[in-house]
Amino acid sequence: MVEAWIESALGRMRSATGRSGGARRAVVAFLGRQDCCLSAQEIHDGVRADGERVGIASVYRALESLDELGLVQRVDFGDGVARFEPADPRGDHHHHLVCDDCGKVEPFEDIALEAALERVAGGRGYEAAAHDVVVRGACEDCRAQLQA
Amino acid sequence: MVEAWIESALGRMRSATGRSGGARRAVVAFLGRQDCCLSAQEIHDGVRADGERVGIASVYRALESLDELGLVQRVDFGDGVARFEPADPRGDHHHHLVCDDCGKVEPFEDIALEAALERVAGGRGYEAAAHDVVVRGACEDCRAQLQA
DNA sequence: ACGATAATGATATCCGTTCTCAGAGACGTG
DNA sequence: CACGTCTCTGAGAACGGATATCATTATCGT
Ligand SMILES: [Zn+2]
Ligand SMILES: [Zn+2]
Ligand SMILES: [Zn+2]
Ligand SMILES: [Zn+2]
Numbered sequence: 001m002v003e004a005w006i007e008s009a010l011g012r013m014r015s016a017t018g019r020s021g022g023a024r025r026a027v028v029a030f031l032g033r034q035d036c037c038l039s040a041q042e043i044h045d046g047v048r049a050d051g052e053r054v055g056i057a058s059v060y061r062a063l064e065s066l067d068e069l070g071l072v073q074r075v076d077f078g079d080g081v082a083r084f085e086p087a088d089p090r091g092d093h094h095h096h097l098v099c100d101d102c103g104k105v106e107p108f109e110d111i112a113l114e115a116a117l118e119r120v121a122g123g124r125g126y127e128a129a130a131h132d133v134v135v136r137g138a139c140e141d142c143r144a145q146l147q148a
Numbered sequence: 149m150v151e152a153w154i155e156s157a158l159g160r161m162r163s164a165t166g167r168s169g170g171a172r173r174a175v176v177a178f179l180g181r182q183d184c185c186l187s188a189q190e191i192h193d194g195v196r197a198d199g200e201r202v203g204i205a206s207v208y209r210a211l212e213s214l215d216e217l218g219l220v221q222r223v224d225f226g227d228g229v230a231r232f233e234p235a236d237p238r239g240d241h242h243h244h245l246v247c248d249d250c251g252k253v254e255p256f257e258d259i260a261l262e263a264a265l266e267r268v269a270g271g272r273g274y275e276a277a278a279h280d281v282v283v284r285g286a287c288e289d290c291r292a293q294l295q296a
Numbered sequence: 297a298c299g300a301t302a303a304t305g306a307t308a309t310c311c312g313t314t315c316t317c318a319g320a321g322a323c324g325t326g
Numbered sequence: 327c328a329c330g331t332c333t334c335t336g337a338g339a340a341c342g343g344a345t346a347t348c349a350t351t352a353t354c355g356t
Pocket of ligand 4: 241
């Protein structure tokens with residue numbers, strides 16, 4: 001299914017403009033192997049670690065295109081750094097718990113949360129609305145460490 | 149109750165450092181009259197519209213202190229601009245619906261949403277965790293306009 | 297009023313992101 | 327394969343919100 005996302009992303013980007021390019025391919029190939037969010041900087045580093053010489057501007061451009069096509073999910077933790085993760089076109093997604101202390105990021109899914117958000121959006125006339133959810137606090141490990 | 153927040157904020161800021169200053173007072177006085185979020189720039193403009201000569205740096209400093217004391221809620225819509233609104237120390241709060249089209253911001257409250265978030269955080273060991281929620285989409289007005 | 301020290305404001309700096317533009321690369325055609 | 331066209335690419339400049347710096351001002355206990 002990693003392969004499926006990569007194939008789908010490459011195909012849809014090509015049909016969007018009729019062209020393909022090395023930078024896009026490199027970003028897609030790297031992102032397809034990730035399952036949670038990374039910053040543009042981290043993606044740039046990862047792509048270069050794969051041996052590709054890609055400019056940071058092209059990373060941002062690729063991410064922008066992928067976002068417009070719904071192939072990538074933009075995530076914002078409020079720290080001034082945008083993060084990106086591959087998105088399931090069917091709408092399956094997760095949200096994030098972030099430890100204020102150690103910075104650890106944990107994904108989670110919750111059906112009741114999704115239902116509540118859908119009900120709120122629909123009730124206000126915002127059909128098919130997107131949503132961002134971030135839960136912040138001290139994780140179990142950090143709390144245990146503080147007590148010791 | 150607007151007065152109550154202003155009084156409480158001024159008192160707690162003073163006891164935090166033993167000093168009071170004009171810039172802080174001006175920011176608190178202005179913020180106390182708001183009921184939803186504004187950017188630091190907008191707060192700066194509002195304070196100056198009140199006739200106070202306050203530097204933007206002092207606005208950021210006041211907001212930082214207020215945030216640390218839990219007197220202000222930081223809100224992030226992912227557009228690279230932090231917003232701030234007065235926060236109820238008892239924990240009462242709302243979240244936001246943002247129209248992607250016209251930029252309108254509507255606050256909302258939802259008990260089921262809060263319950264779901266609390267359950268998720270508790271289940272993962274994140275006690276007393278904070279959370280950010282933003283719902284984005286086209287508002288009713290904008291959808292109607294697009295059809296016409 | 298005085299001295300110690302925190303607060304203030306103008307400005308410089310930082311840093312993530314976007315813009316610019318010349319050159320390289322991809323694709324259709326012959 | 328050679329050519330022309332048009333997109334993509336990458337280096338660096340530009341941008342903008344937020345933060346740091348530092349000389350000056352204001353506050354408060356004495
Ligand atoms: Zn994730
Ligand atoms: Zn969701
Ligand atoms: Zn609000
Ligand atoms: Zn809430």
